[in-house]
Amino acid sequence: MSIYIGIWIDRRNAHIVSLSKRNPPEDGYEQAVETIASEVEPRLRLSGGSGVRGTPWGPQDVSVDSKSAARRKKQLEEYFDSVMDTIKGADRIFIxxxxxxxxxxxxxxxxxxxxxxxxxxxxxADKMTARQIAARVRDFYEIEDMG
Known part of the structure; x- marks a missing residue:
């Protein structure tokens, strides 16, 4: 059975469209849409800081950015792993x-x-609705009849 996958992904969500051949093949394709929410925390943008009294350009408070970057990287890897677990039977993938x-x-x-x-x-691709994503995936794989 052929399974074609289309994924619209950003740091917040992954929308996965799966198209698989029906049995018998003359019946067309079956479509399934799944959404996976990411748990990747957003980047923090720190502004200002506290200067040393009496000097306008003294040392600034600095966040420990390496820890949060490492944490975000780990969260992103887990997000990708969950997406890949969902598409593990795919023959072709369009991202x-x-x-x-x-x-x-x-x-x-x-x-x-x-x-x-x-x-x-x-x-x-910019922001798209679930229907637009599914239509784009069908168009990419040149599937017109959903049976």
Missing amino acids: MGPGETKNQLKNAINRTKALSGRVMMVET
């Missing part, structure tokens, strides 16, 4: 979304033995 998360997911997929080489294309 889209804004920012760099889509490319990071592609790299994570290519590092896994089970899914390596199955990413067909990565495309930049």
